[in-house]
Amino acid sequence: MSGVKSAEWHIDDHMLHLIINEEKCSLLDVKKAIAKVGHDTDEVRASDADYEKLHHCCLYERK
Numbered sequence: 001m002s003g004v005k006s007a008e009w010h011i012d013d014h015m016l017h018l019i020i021n022e023e024k025c026s027l028l029d030v031k032k033a034i035a036k037v038g039h040d041t042d043e044v045r046a047s048d049a050d051y052e053k054l055h056h057c058c059l060y061e062r063k
Helices: 027-036 048-052
Strands: 004-010 015-020
Touching: 015 027
Parallel strands: none
Antiparallel strands: 004 015
């Protein structure tokens, strides 16, 4: 998305490491985009419909 310079998923700590330009997007915008593709974040939960579109290998236990 516009404003994200770098995004790396670290499997060891299950964290997404980002470099963003906060003049172009906010952290909340990024979290909403992540939820839109089916992944929950600490602030934004993906809709059930978006979660169910994930490939079976990417499904996880939701809280």
